[in-house]
Amino acid sequence: MRRRAILGYGAPGVGAVALMLFVGWWQVDGPGGPEPIGQRPVALTAMDFRLTDHEGNAVGPETLIGRPTMAFFGFTYCPDVCPTTLSDISGWLDDLGDEADEMNVVFITVDPERDTVETMAEYVGYFHPAIRGWTGPEEQIARVADGFHATYERVPTESGDYTMNHSASVFLFAASGRFVTMIDYHEPREFAVPKIRRALEEETEGAT
Amino acid sequence: MKKYILTSTLAALLTLGGLSVPALAGPEDVVVENAWSRASIGMNRPGAAYMTIRNTGDEPVTLIGLTTPLAMMPEIHETKTNAEGVSSMTPAGEIAIAPGESVALESGGLHAMLMRLQEPMTEGDTFPLTLLFDDGGEVTVEVPILGIAARGPDD
């Protein structure tokens, strides 16, 4: 509701958005940006890691080059954020229909101790069939997270188990491997789907 | 003063009103709507349940805990996502609901975390979840278990 209202502000709103975008650019990429750490992932072509998908295939960043990619982190013992994100993604893919067919969609676990290949296979099976589950040795997961500038942390729970804090954004890459944008957790569908389209369109532009 | 009455009438009214969850018993001032949860894979993973808790009375109510035969450690949790996009979960503690206000337990915010499941959560089943209030009042709701990929109470 609130978002519709924002869209309704018209021309002054456009100006304000342009200003916000400029400020955003200034702070993120521009001279106002913090020097060493960017939040944005590096290009997939600059990443180096070896994982296994939920069907047992060896995969790495090169697996994703050539098609646009949607990737995110989570773990299958996650009761709230991860099933919600996976359901959201399934919904976005349904909305995109055929458009999404040429896209990689990867769910990368940050909890390889519990998320074996078999576990990932069972879990992703409940969601959109395009979603692949990737796992691997802890040190390889750490390399993926490095490349994405994503973080994760193991936290003990009162029940004697542990849970994982982790980056909950969905990352979008063009077919070239270039990082395009990310969808923040809880971003509404009317924002998420156009962002995915942007990643899909970059592919076409890059190909010409 | 709040009265605690077995409110089969209320349950009937709620059912007639098209709400998915009839309150079985409890403080007549507290209404629980749109309760739902996701099926679990086995019993090792924690479950989560969602609902809206509405205080229709004239006095504040404070939710202090949960009980359910389904889980040894049910607890209200809050998921927070920080400026870096990192999400984490912590116990939410007591939740005060002012008169006329409601609190939403929804994906990515508050949720009833169901730790140490006693049996798997099977799609199509329901389970009773009792909300405990600071004045000794209780409200029990029957929570439907939807599919693992459910997005909300209507899925």
Ligand SMILES: [Cu+2]
């Ligand atoms: Cu929780």
